Amino acid sequence: MRFTRRTFTAYMVFVAAVAAQQNGDTRKRPDVPYVPTSPEAVEAMLKLAGVQKSDTVYDLGCGDGRIVVSAAKNFGAHAVGIDIDPVRLQEARDNVKRAGVESLVKIVDGDLFTADIHDATVVTLFLLTSVNQKLRPKLLADLKPGTRIVSNTFDMGDWKPEKELGVENAADSDYFSRKLYLWVVPAKR
DSSP, X not given: OOOOHHHHHHHHHHHHHHHHHHTTOOSOOOSSOOOOOOHHHHHHHHHHTTOOTTOXXXXXXXXXXXXXXXXXXXXXXXXXXXXXXHHHHHHHHHHHHHHTOTTTEEEEEOOTTTSOOTTOSEEEEOSOHHHHHHHHHXXXXXXXXXXXXXXXXXXXXXXXXXXXXXXXXXXXXXXXTSEEEEEEOOOOO
């Protein structure tokens, strides 16, 4: 069996999680393995959401921070990345510093299911459909009407997106980062 780089990375994350559990580490594990969003998808996600300087972008499960860095550097938006993986948090903080966007970006060690996200005007996700569905009640309860939610690759089940977009220049052999979904939080009833 031939492993792609992403499959190998996901496998190594799984092995590390099992090893940590066996060593008595009680820290909550990420809900999904880390797979980076392609550069093309980062740009397309932020454009699909219509990110502007006046926005506050929250990336739930921010990984290495590439989306929040791009939101700040390329769109001038404030951004918050939330993750629970200490390795990813350090990478994100390093990437924010390297990009020189510390005044616009905050990286938070937190659980995406309990994090305070009420200030977001845009939320980005690269989770799984099952995790998106589990997160959906929080998104609808915590976010203001009109907040845009963009997901890389995975939908939200029966909540139909307002737009779907194919990603230009996505590698033909790469399943991830090929399709994006946009939802807008509706008015409260």
